[in-house]
Amino acid sequence: MELVSQHAKKIMEGCKERARDAGLRFQDQSLEYIVTNRDFLQLSPKNMIPTLYDYWVQDVEVLKEQGQYELYPNNPYETVINTRPAISFYNDNNPDWLNVMIFYHVIGHIDFFQNNLFFANTWNYDFAGKALADKRIIAKLRSEKGRWVDYIIEFARSIDNLVGYFDLLSSLSENGKKLTMTDYYFDVFLQEKEKKSIAAYVTEIEHYNKLLREFPKDGEERFVEYVKKKHAEFESLFERAAKEQNKGGKRDLLQFLMENSKFLGREENKWMLTVIEVVRATSLYFQPQIRTKILNEGWASYWHDNLFLRDDRIRGHEVDYAVINAKVTSMPRVGLNPYALGMRLFSFLEDQAEKGKMTFDYRRISDHHERKLYNENTDRGKEFIFSVRENFCDSMFINAFIDQEFVDMHRLFVVDRRLNKERMTWEYYVRSRKAEQYKAMVADSLYHPPSITVTIDDDNALVINHVFEGKPLYRDYIEGALMGIEFLWGGKACLYTSEPEPVKKDPNQTDKEEQPPREIKWRRIRYTMKDKKMTRVQV
């Protein structure tokens, strides 16, 4: 790996200026490296972080099973990494105009990394530097403990998708704010425990406001007294909730193990905590990236398209550019291209906001023609998409903004397949052109690790409760993961999860017959791992 030439660097500095003028905000310094294919091979298992710790799995071809991405989406091969300064990678034979295009794309990513709130946990340090320190620690431990370091890395990595990323984010924004009784009453108690109607909720708020108005000094206390009187159980419920909150990180399995495992607490095993923390921190660092794939790529594509065409230095390469750009940002006939989808959404939103269509007034209009002509000339399109880039992640982005207008505009649809028995083929057909279905389909393909809670039962066994969200766990991997958990916990580990009832096939029925869709019956299963033996029972 070597730095790009001074010539290329100068061009890139020019790009930065133009990007700043367009409104993007990012740190001054950046590093650009020329990489060869060999470098790529070494970097890609390390998520392009050159200083990431070594681990033997990086040397093995990780099995690329079919459907790997559905099961195990990851962030490989980014061309720019979120470090301070940001590092990006280039081929050595790129012509200047291509470097300009790529660099605009890279600037889009850097701007996104440094402004999107979901990356807040990566803002205060340079990951490349931290990773280097971690790599050295692990190398040192490996020289002392040998292969056991790799076992710990393996077991920690087997649950590194269960880190409490959102707990971390909320701890950053809340600054350790304590839960007050009023907050609990309105945010949790009334909505979840009492299940009050909206009218009743509003009445309570009015009562609260009235007390505050009448007794500016102790209105709050009076209100709390009133609540306590009205609901006898309120106080104990609140105390329990406050306790829960203080514990924090209950959903972070790695952290839970580090704090509560007696095995890891032993003097001779203390070094394992260091290794686990390295794995945990690395995983947390990558969490925002995978949750913002569509936004991030869409944002970068939006800007490379915008800035490149405006750049006076690359006149004459419009056609070359168009060829590459079309490949990057065209919607495939079947499939989901995050670059294309994200870019279209940003352009769509900019246009909508520009015309003032993000308003209630617009939504009330049902006349198609009127909707089309609606234009308030707000001049707030850019402002709006900049706020989206700051505040949204993929799932919010998709759920908030994909509507029928967008789906119709780009003629999007949901593809499904069905068996054609005569031809013995899977037919791919247009299942739906409804925005709701399209949205659901995109949402379904987003990265979503299982949500869990962790407790210890009377038997001193670790109990992991997989919160049911309509999806089972991938069964083949449960044993391997549980074995690691058992080792780190130093005793019995249980996992509760839900699995669909297997559909028994009628032996007389011929295969692959079209069957009417059926209700899936779910049942709760307990997996228990004890002494490296796994048992599975229905509960």
Add this chain to the structure above:
Amino acid sequence: MKNRLRALYHSLKEQGLSPEQDRMIRHELDLLDLDDEHRCIIRPSTRSLYAYNDPEMLHSASPPHLLALNSVQSLDYLLERDKQREKDGFPRKIRIGKMVKPSQDGDDKVVIVPTTVEEKLLHDQVRVNEEGEGGGDGQGGQGGAGEGEEGEVIGEQPVRPEPGQGQGGAGQGDGGGHDVESNAYDLGRILTEQFELPNLKDKGKKRSLTKYTYDLTDKNRGFGQILDKKATLRRIIQTNIALQRIKGQGTVDSRKLLISPKDKVYRILSKEKDYESQAVVFFVRDYSGSMGGKPTELVVNQHVLIYSWLIYQYKNQVITRFILHDTEAKEVDNFQTYYNSSVAGGTQVSSAYALVNKIVEDETLERDNNIYVFHGTDGDDWDTKGEKAIPELKKMLAYASRVGITIAENGYGISGQTEVEKYIRRSGLLEEKQALLRLDVISKDTTESRLIKGIRELIS
């Protein structure tokens, strides 16, 4: 061919078939129909959201498609670790993956690479029916864009993999052989050493396994049988350069060169050790219609492993013969073709056994060789009672050192109820000739380690 098969089907039907057997045969006939008339519109290529990445999109570079072969640590080192893992009480993690490396001219190569998976708790798709397809159940689906009414078909994909797509597809076998051979010996060593497959017992063959031939291969200076003119001239020039009779520039006058007696290089007769092959292995594979997909993959995978193990055991001195069969059997010349040939017609196991017997007889192979026969099938046979297959099998057992039959169930029927399994068990040959005949039944979702265990079963 279709008519011939239909005729066969009718004659079988007259002899009486159970409804189950009838259905099985008709199923295979149906599959056959498709091959002739069937052409797909297009197969849409589908990619997931997270499969897109910057280097591929922007640099138009290929890194994501590179195999990490050159960064792989030595296989031995990795396997040593893996063995250590087992000693430490954790299950093995390295799988000996066989990758089909697609090449541009279409002849895919088999490359052996260590692979592994990182096991995590991950969400799975809801698999409603056995095949795990989300067909029409109102969930999942993929994104798409462009023309098309709701309900309109925009592409299709054959249920069975088409030739050339992925594993087990047809391809030209030429030039691909080398990769298999050179890796197979290594794989055999790994299987023997790391997975503790047994070593072959020395059969105490009467004949010597080596013989000497005399050939003019050694060289001698000064005297010998035949003058090696080229080598001699080379030496003369060397001598003359040393004597400075040949200089850098100008032409060389050959008449003025000095010739020392030692410059003359002769070839002399010498004794050469010539290894004779010790074993002939027949790999027999059912490639009938019902074998499509998983069964083929399993059988072929197992045969790759057995082949590798034998190559190691016999220090490369193995002759292998490859036989494919549906209702008729044919011999193919290399592993590549054997591996890649795509499925066809119906099933008659006896045809393959008969061909093996015929080859052995015609070439009198049994006199000098250990003969191994490995047969992989999904267990369907139109000859439902084994009336033809069993006599051929008995004949085979008379000379073979080992016959190993693998039944990879295709999942259409009931497990443990395939025709081949039934008639072999019924014949009592498994007990009678226990030392010679082995049967291994595997289901269609069998793992690598189960395959290796199966091999132990077949060969120990």
